[in-house]
Amino acid sequence: MDITRLLPEDTPMMDAFWELYTDVFEHDQPGSPPAQRKSAEVDIANLRSDMRQEYHLAHVNQQLAGYVRLLFPLLDNKHFMYVNGCVRPEHRRRGVGSELLELALRRGRSCGRVTIGAHTSEPLPGGPYRSTSGRDFLRAKGFDLAHSMRDFSVDLENIKEKIEEDLVDEFLPHAWEYELLSWSGPTPEEHLPAVTALANRFVSEVPLGDLALEDKNIDVERQRAAESLDAVRGRTNVSAYARHPASGELVAHSVISVDDESPEFAHQQVTLVHPEHRGHRLGTLVKIESHRLLRREFPGVRTLFTSVAEVNTHMLAINERLGFVEVDRQLDFQRTI
Ligand SMILES: CC(C)(COP(=O)(O)OP(=O)(O)OC[C@H]1O[C@@H](n2cnc3c(N)ncnc32)[C@H](O)[C@@H]1OP(=O)(O)O)[C@@H](O)C(=O)NCCC(=O)NCCS
Structure with a gap:
């Protein structure tokens, strides 16, 4: 598996990333409001002055299999970093998510961060399907639930x-x-x-x-x-x-x-x-x-x-x-x- 950095000027890779992102989003959270490409482009171009952002892509057999996004607050919470990402369903349970998380932890350590936060969702009884893979992955990796919200x-x-x-x-x-x-x-x-x-x-x-x-x-x-x-x-x-x-x-x-x-x-x-x-x-x-x-x-x-x-x-x-x-x-x- 190779991991490369996503750069905003790499248009073919931006398109491939967006296809991965929207496919996985639709698979894991069907019926949610659509993701916003323009907004993602602002983040990938790292335009925020209060948060540095990095996107890293995992390639398996020349195919884009997953990504991880790292967010480093710059003006406050300098001890903290956020991480989110996903792996295509057909590439899951083969260690891709683990490698992307290892990269996040290495980057966090080298930037002096001590706590890492990650966000995911789970279904409510009688509610629409939501994948629980993120929740179970994070628990397996030693994360604890710190806060929960309800979507309406x-x-x-x-x-x-x-x-x-x-x-x-x-x-x-x-x-x-x-x-x-x-x-x-x-x-x-x-x-x-x-x-x-x-x-x-x-x-x-x-x-x-x-x-x-x-x-x-x-x-x-x-x-x-x-x-x-x-x-x-x-x-x-x-x-x-x-x-x-x-x-x-x-x-x-x-x-x-x-x-x-x-x-x-x-x-x-x-x-x-x-x-x-x-x-x-x-x-x-x-x-x-x-x-x-x-x-x-x-x-x-x-x-x-x-x-x-x-x-x-x-x-x-x-x-x-x-x-x-x-x-x-x-x-x-x-x-x-
Ligand atoms: C979470 C996600 C990135 C994991 O990717 P992955 O490549 O499948 O992860 P790994 O193969 O490295 O899994 C590592 C371990 O996590 C646990 N795990 C991962 N997915 C799991 C699942 N669906 N159910 C239970 N345990 C799971 C297992 O312990 C697994 O080890 P094992 O396969 O040897 O049992 C992927 O399922 C995904 O894209 N989910 C949707 C997006 C999401 O919710 N992201 C939140 C994280 S920011």
């Missing part, structure tokens, strides 16, 4: 707008002190400092289970860089915020992204409320506000996906009320290098 989807045509209205009527009296703001696309310049301040506070609030991750330090420049790269990926963010007018602070947000390669699907990113402003139903209100803006700005979106940490029983209940259906379980594993 909802058909926007069927989203219960009446339930949204009822929830807003029920919850708004708890939030009379706050105002809701929303926009589509990059953060307007005047809101950038408040959005960055909120993002910075929030990184310590996202439930991460036992993952050995430290807080990120996000400044205006880093926030702008991330938003510029979203534009290169062909990604538009639809954002809703709650503002506390007395202080001018933004205290809750919910962001949905839509990729121009698959305009019928949207992904709801994290929804969070500042710890000092909890208890005012702001999480649900910003979530519903983002759905409303999504429907106005992207009427072609059919399905909305979201993930919720399994410990977040409140948001799980809200999702159920809004008509979201459970899809699968996302698992974050980690081990020391």
Whole structure:
């Protein structure tokens, strides 16, 4: 077996990689929203300033059999690295995954990383098929489960707008002190400092289970860089915020992204409320506000996906009320290098 580095200028190899990636994705997670090539190209070209990325390809008998992607945070979490990858089903259980993981561990050690994290999924009872090969491989390789999330989807045509209205009527009296703001696309310049301040506070609030991750330090420049790269990926963010007018602070947000390669699907990113402003139903209100803006700005979106940490029983209940259906379980594993 040979292992080579994937370089963005190698167009035939980029095409072969993409065929492998999409074939395996469809095999292991059928029915999931399609993968985004433009976004993968941004990562392979290593354009992020906060994360160095390497893609390595495994070739068996001149055939592309698998790949591994290594991510090294550069601005924080310098003790950590992420790894993901896959092997074509016909090449599995012959040691390809093991060799790719060995390469990842060697690269991690040489870059001074001490913890490695890997992500995979498993099916839920009655849910769609998901391969459990990733979970079982990681367990066999000494990884422990550190965090789990549940994926949900909802058909926007069927989203219960009446339930949204009822929830807003029920919850708004708890939030009379706050105002809701929303926009589509990059953060307007005047809101950038408040959005960055909120993002910075929030990184310590996202439930991460036992993952050995430290807080990120996000400044205006880093926030702008991330938003510029979203534009290169062909990604538009639809954002809703709650503002506390007395202080001018933004205290809750919910962001949905839509990729121009698959305009019928949207992904709801994290929804969070500042710890000092909890208890005012702001999480649900910003979530519903983002759905409303999504429907106005992207009427072609059919399905909305979201993930919720399994410990977040409140948001799980809200999702159920809004008509979201459970899809699968996302698992974050980690081990020391
Ligand atoms: C996970 C994956 C990369 C493993 O690749 P692979 O080439 O089959 O892995 P290996 O042959 O090196 O397997 C090493 C060991 O892991 C364990 N293992 C791998 N797949 C397994 C499975 N389906 N069930 C149980 N154990 C498994 C076994 O102990 C195996 O050793 P053995 O074959 O001698 O019993 C591959 O199954 C895959 O692409 N899965 C989908 C993508 C994914 O979930 N990736 C997550 C990891 S980031």
